[in-house]
Amino acid sequence: MIIVLLGPPGAGKGTQADKLAERLGIPKIATGDVLRAAVRDGTRRGLEAKSYMDRGDLVPDSVILGILRDVMTSPTARKGAILDGAVRTVPQAKGLTIMLAEVGRKVDKVLLFDVADDELVKRLSGRTVCESCQTPYKGRKPGTICEKCGGKLVRRKDDEPAAIRNRLDVYRLQTEPLIGWYDDHTMKVARVDADGPVDVVTSRALEALEK
Numbered sequence: 042m043i044i045v046l047l048g049p050p051g052a053g054k055g056t057q058a059d060k061l062a063e064r065l066g067i068p069k070i071a072t073g074d075v076l077r078a079a080v081r082d083g084t085r086r087g088l089e090a091k092s093y094m095d096r097g098d099l100v101p102d103s104v105i106l107g108i109l110r111d112v113m114t115s116p117t118a119r120k121g122a123i124l125d126g127a128v129r130t131v132p133q134a135k136g137l138t139i140m141l142a143e144v145g146r147k148v149d150k151v152l153l154f155d156v157a158d159d160e161l162v163k164r165l166s167g168r169t170v171c172e173s174c175q176t177p178y179k180g181r182k183p184g185t186i187c188e189k190c191g192g193k194l195v196r197r198k199d200d201e202p203a204a205i206r207n208r209l210d211v212y213r214l215q216t217e218p219l220i221g222w223y224d225d226h227t228m229k230v231a232r233v234d235a236d237g238p239v240d241v242v243t244s245r246a247l248e249a250l251e252k
């Protein structure tokens with residue numbers, strides 16, 4: 042099963058992708074995580090992506106389609122994948138559809154996580170992540186120690202107020218039109234109310250997948 046997760050920054054795509062991956066036994070593919078790893082490793086792809094990511098802009102479609110081709114044609118995605126924020130523009134959706142058709146596959150479900158803007162801002166401005174193992178935390182100050190690996194918690198550059206505002210604008214302008222594109226070209230996007238406790242949201246997402 043190939044599942045595309047859509048939703049604004051902070052909607053909980055990453056959190057829910059982990060839960061769904063565990064429940065469904067298929068891997069999560071998060072382009073944000075792939076890109077941050079490339080930045081840390083100082084690869085060509087990482088160097089190209091860094092300035093876009095720090096500002097909260099989208100990385101060029103060609104970079105994303107390169108990542109999707111690498112992953113979706115590898116044994117990792119043999120049984121399927123949960124694509125977390127991996128499709129954010131209409132050209133990316135078109136490219137993925139063509140790429141999958143070439144190997145006789147298709148997207149099976151598109152879920153949209155819905156959350157009000159003030160809650161998104163609250164979540165993102167309260168997030169810190171471990172600089173070593175990347176575990177996210179909420180309500181912990183930068184400089185606190187990670188429970189999992191003892192690393193230091195830092196704030197993501199794109200969780201600074203100006204970058205959060207830009208990410209929300211970019212989402213409205215470049216990613217929201219994708220909802221209509223999926224509705225018209227592949228299948229009706231399933232909306233999931235993503236405000237509420239994490240486990241409740243997971244149950245709603247699983248219900249939406251069964252419909």
Ligand code: AP5
Nearest residue numbers: 050051052053054055056072073094099100126127164168
């Ligand atoms: P990415 O890392 O994917 O950032 P994002 O989409 O902005 O998503 P976030 O990780 O901020 O939010 P999320 O929805 O995953 O929520 P999360 O579960 O983390 O991408 C970063 C950048 O990479 C992009 O800006 C872009 O530059 C580039 N990029 C990546 N993919 C791209 C693509 N396809 N095209 C072009 N560029 C691309 O949760 C957020 C916080 O809320 C956490 O602290 C969490 O604990 C908390 N939380 C989660 N669920 C709940 C809940 N139910 N209640 C309360 N708190 C909750």
